[in-house]
Amino acid sequence: xxxxxxVKIGFWGCPERTLVNELKSKYPxxxxxxxxxxxxxxxxxxxxxxxxxxxxxxxxNSLGMKDKLDIIVAPIGKDKCDSGWFAAxxxxxxxxxxIECINPNIDKKRPLxxxxxxxxxxxxxxxxxxxxxxxxxxxxxxxxxxxxxxGVPPNDMEILKLFPDETHVYGWTRCVERGTPADVxxxxxxxxxxxxVFYAQSFCAKCQLAKYLADKYNxxxxxxxxxxxxxxxxxxxxxxxxx
Amino acid sequence: xxxxxDAGTTYSKIIADGEKLDFLPVKNENGFxxxxxxxxxxxxxxxxxxxxxxxxxxxxxSENEIIALAxxxxxxxxxxxxxxxxxxxxxxWIRFKNGKFRDMxxxxxxxxxxxxxxxxxxxxxxLKTEDLKFNPEKYNxxxxxxxxxxxxxxxxxxxxxxxxxxxxxxxxxxxxxxxxKRPEKIxxxxxxxxxxxxxxxxxxxxxxxxxxxxxxxxxxxxx
Numbered sequence: 306x307x308x309x310x311x312v313k314i315g316f317w318g319c320p321e322r323t324l325v326n327e328l329k330s331k332y333p334x335x336x337x338x339x340x341x342x343x344x345x346x347x348x349x350x351x352x353x354x355x356x357x358x359x360x361x362x363x364x365x366n367s368l369g370m371k372d373k374l375d376i377i378v379a380p381i382g383k384d385k386c387d388s389g390w391f392a393a394x395x396x397x398x399x400x401x402x403x404i405e406c407i408n409p410n411i412d413k414k415r416p417l418x419x420x421x422x423x424x425x426x427x428x429x430x431x432x433x434x435x436x437x438x439x440x441x442x443x444x445x446x447x448x449x450x451x452x453x454x455x456g457v458p459p460n461d462m463e464i465l466k467l468f469p470d471e472t473h474v475y476g477w478t479r480c481v482e483r484g485t486p487a488d489v490x491x492x493x494x495x496x497x498x499x500x501x502v503f504y505a506q507s508f509c510a511k512c513q514l515a516k517y518l519a520d521k522y523n524x525x526x527x528x529x530x531x532x533x534x535x536x537x538x539x540x541x542x543x544x545x546x547x548x
Numbered sequence: 549x550x551x552x553x554d555a556g557t558t559y560s561k562i563i564a565d566g567e568k569l570d571f572l573p574v575k576n577e578n579g580f581x582x583x584x585x586x587x588x589x590x591x592x593x594x595x596x597x598x599x600x601x602x603x604x605x606x607x608x609x610s611e612n613e614i615i616a617l618a619x620x621x622x623x624x625x626x627x628x629x630x631x632x633x634x635x636x637x638x639x640x641w642i643r644f645k646n647g648k649f650r651d652m653x654x655x656x657x658x659x660x661x662x663x664x665x666x667x668x669x670x671x672x673x674x675l676k677t678e679d680l681k682f683n684p685e686k687y688n689x690x691x692x693x694x695x696x697x698x699x700x701x702x703x704x705x706x707x708x709x710x711x712x713x714x715x716x717x718x719x720x721x722x723x724x725x726x727x728x729k730r731p732e733k734i735x736x737x738x739x740x741x742x743x744x745x746x747x748x749x750x751x752x753x754x755x756x757x758x759x760x761x762x763x764x765x766x767x768x769x770x771x
Contacts, residue, residue: 520729523651536638540654543614547642547649 313373315340317363318380318389319437319486321408328378328404329438337438340366340377343460351395357508358460358531360388367396375402382407384486386510411488420474420482423448427465429474430458433482452545453501455524456515460506461532467541468502475501477511497522500548502541504529553590553597554616554765555605557636557664559739560587561765562595569595575762580769582762599768603637611768614652618642620767621735624759630731633764634724634740636663641728655727663739666717669699673709680714680745684752689719714745721749730754737763 312335314328328335338344341359346369352361367374379393384407397403419429422445436443450473454465457477475495480486493514495501501522505515507530519526525544529537550565562569562583575582585593587604599609601616613633617640621631627647633640639662640654670677689695699712728734733755740746741758750756 525652536654539612540614540652543612543618543654544652546612546615547618547652 311336312375313338313370314376314378315367315370315374316378316380316438317341317359317392318385319408319481319484320378320380320406321410322440322484324378324404324406325438328376338366338370338374339434339437341458342366344369346370355508355530357388357506359457359506359509360392362460363389363392364395367401368399371401377401377403379403379405380408380486381405382409382487383489384408388510408486411485411491414483414485414488414491417479417482418443418445420479421447421450423470425466425470426454426468426472426474427462430462430465430478433474433478434458437481450496450499452548453495453499453524454504455495455501455518456504457506457509457511459504459529459533461529464504464529464533464538464541467538468545473499476503476515493518495522495524500524500544502527502544506530551595551597552765552768553595553600553602553605554613554762554768555587555590555600555602556739557603558587558667559636559761560585560590560602560604561762562590563762563765563769565769569593582765584761601764601768613764614640614642614654616764616767617737618649618767619770620763620765621737621759622647623770624763625735625757629735630728630733631735631737631759631763632724632728633737634662634720634746635738636667638662639724639727641734643729643731651729653727662720666713666720666743669713669716673713675710675713677743677745679710680717680743681710682745682748682752683711683714683718685715686718686722686749687715689716689723695719717743717745718749718752721746722753725750725753733757735759737761 312332314335315338317340340363343362344366346365349365349368351364381390381393393403393405419432424445448471451471453473453475455476476492480488480491501524503515503519503524503526505512505528507528512528516526549567552563554561564581571583573581573583601611601613617633628645630643643651687695687698695716699716702712703709735757737759741760747756
């Protein structure tokens with residue numbers, strides 16, 4: 306392992322705060338890296354061609370910086386997904402130091418500040434995800450929702466810029482703000498009268514939930530593999546203009 | 549002269565307010581002339597359009613196709629309605645309740661079960677649209693490529709090409725009905741209004757009201 310000064314810790318999902326704090330205490334100068342994100346790592350073709358882009362990011366990012374990545378914090382429970390569990394096994398098998406973890410918290414809910422704020426939707430997602438490791442007290446003006454966006458942070462974050470600021474966040478990302486990423490009741494919560502886009506990454510098991518909820522609440526279901534095409538953008542735009 | 553264009557993948561639907569183009573209009577209504585021109589020819593015509601939609605034309609006056617469809621069909625439908633537009637390369641539907649938008653979808657990724665595919669099949673087997681007749685049997689064409697395989701298998705066993713393609717078209721109609729969430733009635737827009745085999749196949753599942761091919765283009769005028 307590198308010296309403590311430049312330890313690099315990769316993570317995905319929303320690891321439990323206690324574990325994050327333990328590691329921050331042990332490695333106070335560590336660089337933390339969200340492996341869920343598309344960091345332009347070359348595709349190592351470990352996973353099938355048609356597979357969840359987020360999991361591909363995890364594998365490709367890890368392999369792309371193999372010599373520099375000291376620890377991988379790997380949520381493997383319902384707070385992430387079965388694919389996350391398999392990814393952890395693959396990375397262990399390939400020689401990475403993997404700390405498997407499960408975030409079971411569904412009781413100690415933090416209040417919502419960002420999901421229900423009037424900040425740009427793109428900023429809402431960034432603030433919520435950045436708060437997983439660097440926890441800060443959050444404050445933002447609240448607004449009534451004109452629209453909703455349900456789901457995980459999309460691989461193509463640019464689609465979030467199509468939405469007006471008065472868009473509330475629902476689904477897993479809202480759970481992350483709560484600190485309860487495994488709380489499926491919270492994940493399934495939406496406001497029935499708020500026109501909502503239900504988003505899932507193509508080939509992700511959450512497509513099941515997104516499609517079901519979109520049908521139930523007359524929302525718009527979209528799944529995107531990699532980056533959004535112009536047609537998908539037009540579909541979202543039409544939903545927002547007609548609703 | 550004011551022009552509006554819905555530039556589809558195969559054909560462009562143009563409405564002219566006033567003067568004639570150097571083509572034979574398919575309709576003349578309320579002072580508007582309606583034209584259908586192969587999209588491959590439109591780019592050479594040097595025409596300026598007030599508003600446009602469709603995959604084959606894009607400028608600062610381009611409108612979203614779903615918006616154009618919603619605007620173009622609203623005067624022709626009941627307050628509680630489903631409108632389905634099935635074109636060369638995509639399918640889109642809108643549901644209205646009490647005259648207001650309620651739901652929509654747009655298959656934007658796979659064109660293997662839409663008009664362009666049927667046109668290719670007609671050319672490949674040297675058939676005309678009129679050769680296709682409603683067939684109570686259908687192929688599963690969730691994937692159009694697998695549907696091709698069924699056509700070829702059946703033809704190799706002695707089935708007429710027209711019967712096989714008709715079953716494929718029935719499969720497309722069944723898919724379209726499912727895609728629109730199985731409504732009791734569909735207002736049908738787009739080129740498939742002229743395909744009687746498709747319309748009869750769709751009528752196997754729901755009532756069908758044909759709106760013709762110009763609803764998106766009319767939506768550009770109304771919008």
